[in-house]
Amino acid sequence: MSTDLIVGFSALQIVVAVAATLGAAFIRGLTGFGFGILLVPILALALTPVEAVLALNIMAGLLALSEIRYVLREAERSALTISVLVLLTTLPGLMLLDATPPALARLLIALVALSAFFAVLLPRRGAAQPGHLTTGMTGVVAGVLTGFAAMPGPPVVPYYVGRDIPRRTAKASMVGVFGVAAMTGVASGATLGVLEWRIVLLGLALLPLVVFGNWLGSLAFGKVSDKLWRIVVGVVLAAAAVAALLKLL
Template sequence: MLLTIVAFGIVLLGAFAQTVSGFGYALVTVPLFTMATDPRTAVVVTALTDIGLTVTAALRDRAHVRWRVAGSLTGTALLGLPVGLLVLATVAEDVLSVLIAVVVLGCVALVASGARLRTGPLGIGAVGVLVGVLTAATGTNGPPLVAAFHSLGYDPRTFRATLAAIFSGIGLVGLAGFAAIGRIDAEVLWLSLVALPAVPLGWWLGNLVFDRIRPLVFRRIVLVGLIGSAGVALAAAAG
């Protein structure tokens, strides 16, 4: 019972963060689920609960999606997914926990730095492959896209909509990959089912403040929280 309540709260927090800032769902949920369960369950439960949020967001804001960029990034991400699945299936749990925490901290640093990436065909392709690897291995695939979209100068609504479109495409293929390697088991399905109602609730709460808070301010709040969650997860893995 305690785990189901915790799972609901984690998903609610992640959905709220992503709805307001356009990213952050997996960066919030994966480290917290890792502490509550194990890293492999954390990655797959995050993917299962996130897919409804991203598909809904992509459909709702489809007029703001940059479909050409979304298609290019999704296509190249598929090249990285098999590598990420191999990491998820073969790396020891304690090593995977540390990897997730380190990746989250690195992603926080990337977003906080305001780094700009090359946005030509080669740069977009490299970002896509990296996103594919991170999607399957750690579930934390947003920050490279955040950096790329920052370089492209997208406004908040275009930013959020295009991210959602990419997450939807990669997420659906990623779920098929998780099923193929046997990672969608009874525990994963149960946790996903009990936490799923938190997704529309988090979306609703996030939309209440989306137009009332400056995205930069909320993004900074999210980044501080992510540093804390990643730090705690890293300490737990080390202990």
Template sequence: MMAPADLAGAGLAIFVAGLLRGFTGFGFALAAVPLAGLVLPPAMIVPVVMLTQLVIGSADAVRERRAVDWRLVGWLTLGLAIATPLGTWALVALPGDITRIVIACIVLLGAAAAWRPPRAEGAGEGGLLHARITRLGVGLVAGLFTGLAAMPGPPVVAYMLAAERDPRIIRATLMVFFFFTAVTGCASAWFAGLIGWPELVMSAAALPLVVGGSAIGAAGFRRADARHYRPAALVVLIGAAAVTLLREIL
């Protein structure tokens, strides 16, 4: 039985992650897993995040479909489907403290990579074949991170933010792609025996917090200057990872 303070801490982490998700279109798992992982074991919080993403992501896929780069989503999802089971195996095999350190390092690396000045869209990708291979590779890495930590964001976000794209397209594409990550992640976690009644109940309890946080974050996105899009998200992600990493090391 969890202590009330632990439940409150996990709930606050979920709500804050929802705010970030609503504003940027990404970052829910990147913030929720390391922060809620301070009071919950990764083997529990990861399936909960996946289940929550699955529910809220279905609405995103319909609402944001007109702004999505569907060709990019297709190649990313192909790599995702191939590699997610490998990440789930690693989640089951690794101890919880090691998993938390790996998760924190993943977030820091992804945020650091995304902080670089953006290049012109399409620059550095070479020809069509090279671009497809690059996108497939990003999807493969995202699949590993999905199974391990419900966190496909670092490689995909770094790839998306590395080019000068309309923030509306970035946000919509990421939200829809993360819905597909939730589908593959939940299926993989189910077959691995990581989803049971405790995870289902906790996901149902977390859903209103995510919906509320996402709604507030989305309202902020509509009102914010586009220049604030990248730095606001990256500062929060780096902070979440740093807190988790310091807690495990000290």
């Protein structure tokens, strides 16, 4: 990594960023989500929040591209509908964030994170795909939250994990949606003129760690029971909700 890339990073921050990248990628490989929730706060120690989100989205988008065959093979058809709506509503979400007072934005983000956690705790619904309205609202809210908080997970995770469908289907569907969300976030950053080459190169430099950590998580995914997998999903969502509330307080 060149000197230009590590300007603003102390040696300790670099070590923590590497460890956090591996850990977040492992959780992503195991659950299908949680990468941004765990990694953005660490990257934000040395970067601005916008830069941290963009660097993460570069890594997440490229990782999703490497898994496209898995997504196409295993994902539910609803993931395509939700992804298209994410494409259409991410930029309005970013505009909404810009127009929202910071205190109110933090409150809304915390409430969304909490709602996702409690939604996963509800009894699982049947395997049938929800109606067009529920699917459409999931896509719209996921897109708005991608722009507003870099957090498309709260509506998407309960949509899939809260149903009695195979976990491979749930994970592949979430991976597909979040990959589209990440690439849309990068495109929105470029459109607004806030994406710098320094951030692109940083994302590329950390990508091998992301691939390795995700691979380890995927190995674990194949060995844990469905019940344990859902417990891990709940724990990650709970951590996100607690982090959002602490930030709010």
